Amino acid sequence: MISxxxxxxxxxxxxxxNTKQHKT
Incomplete structure (x- = not known):
């Protein structure tokens, strides 16, 4: 569960x- x-x-x-890179 912890894993x-x-x-x-x-x-x-x-x-x-990924979102930050896509926005850029």
Whole structure:
């Protein structure tokens, strides 16, 4: 369960970075 939460956090960070790059 902890691993899943950690993975979700990483995925969210990647999504945010991707969105920033796309906006640029």
């Amino acid at each position: 899943s939460a950690r993975h979700a956090s990483t995925q969210h960070k990647t999504t945010q970075h």
